[in-house]
Amino acid sequence: MQNKEPIHGADATKTAHPSSVSDQSGLLSSKRFLPLFVTQFFSALNDNVYKQAVLLLLIFQAASVADGALYSNLAAGLFILPFFLFSGMAGQLAEKNEKSRLIRIIKFCEIPIMVIGAISILTQLIWLMLATVFLMGLQSTFFGPLKYSILPQHVARDELTKANGLVESGTFVAILLGTIFGTYYITQEAGPMYISIAILALATVGFISSRFIPLSPANDPELNFTFNIFSSTKDVFKTLNAQTESVGKSVVGISWFWLIGAIILTALPNYVKHEMGGDELVVTAALVVFSLSIAIGSLLCEKLSRSRIELGIVPFGAILITVFLFLLSQEPNISAYRDVPESLLTVSEVFASGDMIYHLIWMGAIGIAAGFYTVPLYALIQQRTEENSRSRVIAANNVLNALFMVGSAIISIVTLSVLEWSIPQLLLLLAGLNLLISVYIYTKVPEFFLRFVIYMLAICMYRVRTKGEKNIPDEGPAVIIGNHVSFVDWMFILAASPRPIRFVVFAPIYYSKSLHWLFKMAKAIPIDSEKANPVAFQRAFDDVAHALERGELVGIFPEGKLTGDGSIDTFRRGIERIISRSPVPVVPLHLGGLWGSMFSRKTKWRLPRLRWSLVSVSIGEAVAPKDVEADALRAKVIALKEEHSPDID
Structure with missing residues (x-):
């Protein structure tokens, strides 16, 4: 028997969205996006100012190198721990409640947390510093599902790539600025006071900007919320498993990126010093190149995607990451550029060299490729996840991100400490693993590779x-x-x-x-x-x-x-x-x-x-x-x- 009624009415084929704007600057100045962007920017900036300052204080106060390493790893672990424990609850809260109000509450909580943080820096009490790092991780855990699930409620579908590109670029610029600010000022005589004032001011600005975020109705007001961390975590992964394969593998892809990024950022100082022969300023220059390149890649992604979610760019980014990781793993000939054996090269000497400058270029290329790789994946998750499950899917993504970042630490320890590999050998391993992971994802979700073929033929x-x-x-x-x-x-x-x-x-x-x-x-x-x-x-x-x-x-x-x-x-x-x-x-x-x-x-x-x-x-x-x-x-x-x-x- 034939159905004579339309399967979907005219209204059902369209979703009501805000009107789109023509470019990134237009979106950045819009009231529906700018407050969230500013809130996220200052949140990331504050996190990294405090974490970097605390990291250096812990190292300086340590009685030995081993104690310094213990404190550093303990601080990193305490920051990540809440993502494992409370992401499920965070996802459920974001799903069940109006989001802008939750963001204001979370950002207000950042102010007393930073008061504790300022006291910990001024008194230099190690246990108070570590407690503050844990509280910061807890606050970030509850903020994460909100900042990504709220985007589709305030930007049009054809703006999702643009909005995610801006958020990602702003985040990495904030990470860079926070790291440099925290590193520089904590070493000054009045550094603890400067840092204390800065983190309180940044928390206050973030809270003020959060008050201008537009209302965002709850996606699932009837959702059953539980304080049981095991049940809530099980719930968000059950929700993730119910999504399409493209969403699930996008979550895996994003988590894999964080593993690669964590390994590179951790190994970067030693790579620059021992493989490139650069001094402290060269380390800073490499950090600037890598971080800014991710920001640039995130912004370029929107242009290459023609303001849409273009999955064909994801394999392109993955291929570039593999190629430039391989190039970065090729050890440079340091002796050719040293006048004195074992001396460290300055920034001007590195830029004047033929070989060293290429390694900075490879770092920048990896960062740009990372922007191509991650931005469409975030946008795809937001677009293809049902509204009543979006926050929980992002919460599950945060748990996996944390798990992969722990995996990055394990890989680094096993290869560099146990097996005594060099950093170039570790980068070569990453290049090979990235190729295997990419093939796995594109085999499971052929749409990625198909869009890549179409993009290369029909667009290029x-x-x-x-x-x-x-x-x-x-x-x-x-x-x-x-x-x-x-x-x-x-x-x-x-x-x-x-x-x-x-x-x-x-x-x-x-x-x-x-x-x-x-x-x-x-x-x-x-x-x-x-x-x-x-x-x-x-x-x-x-x-x-x-x-x-x-x-x-x-x-x-x-x-x-x-x-x-x-x-x-x-x-x-x-x-x-x-x-x-x-x-x-x-x-x-x-x-x-x-x-x-x-x-x-x-x-x-x-x-x-x-x-x-x-x-x-x-x-x-x-x-x-x-x-x-x-x-x-x-x-x-x-x-x-x-x-x-x-x-x-």
Whole structure:
């Protein structure tokens, strides 16, 4: 029995979001984002000013090197411990309550914590310093799920990558500034007083800015909250397991990044001193390069993503991280740049050298690649997680991040202390492990690799101009139809779409030896002619119906064949049959600029020529199910061609 009612109404295919702004500076100045950005920036800045100052005080007060190492590791462990114990509770609280109020409460708590911290620095009581570090970790534990889950409530979907890029870049700039400030002033005669004033002032500014964060309704007010840390932690991981594989593996990918970052930052001073032969200022320069590069990469990610969540950049970032970790693992020839054996190079000497400067470049390249890698993953988690579970998923992510950071310490201890490896050998191990982890993630979630292939072919080999991409619904089922110009039309449509699309592909092409792996990865639906294989023909329509029932996008080319002369042929009635069974919106589009390319029939009898040309994807407004008719859809595609692409075709 056929369902004559639309699966989703017109309102169901759109989600109400704030209006987007055109660039990062516009978003940064908006009242819906700026207060959260400022709050997060000063929170990260304050954490690192205090932690760095305390770290140096603990080392200076230690009776021996072993005691200094013990205090340092104890402080790091106490900061991470709350993430293990209380992230589950933090995720549940963020899910159940209005978020801006919770943030204000948490930021207010930072003020008395910093009062205790100031007393600990002025009195230099070790136990009070360690207690403050634990309280700071506790506060960060409850703030983490809020700052990421609140973003989708205040920024549009096409701003998520932009917003995450700004948050990540601001965070790493704050980490850098906090580390430098804490290191410099705690060594001054009046340093403890300067640090005490600074942390109290930063906590106050953070609380004031938090008062301007817009209201953010609770995602799940009826959620059962528990004070049992084991039950709450189990709950957030149960919620994570209920998400799609892409969300789960994104969490793993982010946690892996924190493992790599923790190892690099921990090993950086020794690497610069013993492998590059640099002095203390060179260590600072390397820290500046690495931190600022992550910030730059986070901002560049939005530009390369064309203001969308572009998963194709994630494998690109992973490949770059592997390559530059390998280059960084190649030991430089220090003796060639030393006038006196065992002397340390200054910053000017490092910049004047040929080999040393490259190692700073490799550090910067790893940082930029890290921005490419992490920003789309954070945005994907926010977009593809249901609102009533987003905070708990982020809480589970925080637990895994903490676990991987502990793993980074274990890897460093085992390789450097037990096995007595050099730091370059450790970096080489990281490069290999990063490659293996990346292959694992992209094998489990082929969408990442597919988007990478599409990004490299459709974006890097061609200039793709997209118009009307907002006409593709943010969620819910729809059928995407367009003219059929080349063998790679589907790639350019996927490149223009913010969502995955399952294309209906002619069976002989789908099962071809050279392309079957790619179409299988794209979850394409094979179809054969009704006369040649009626069973496969009917199965394709069943698969399309099932995909639409699950709320997916399905793409078809109603002409049923490639154009032989560049014109738009008659649309077959298969689209009407699909909509009759599954009444969903139909989104028409026109592809321009591909006729005459190496993938079209125009080049059939001559040597294909690869050229960097302009391709247009013009997307029209959705057609309601009741208005779907093959000839009318063809007319809309022709109108799109005349309206948007006369200069291309």
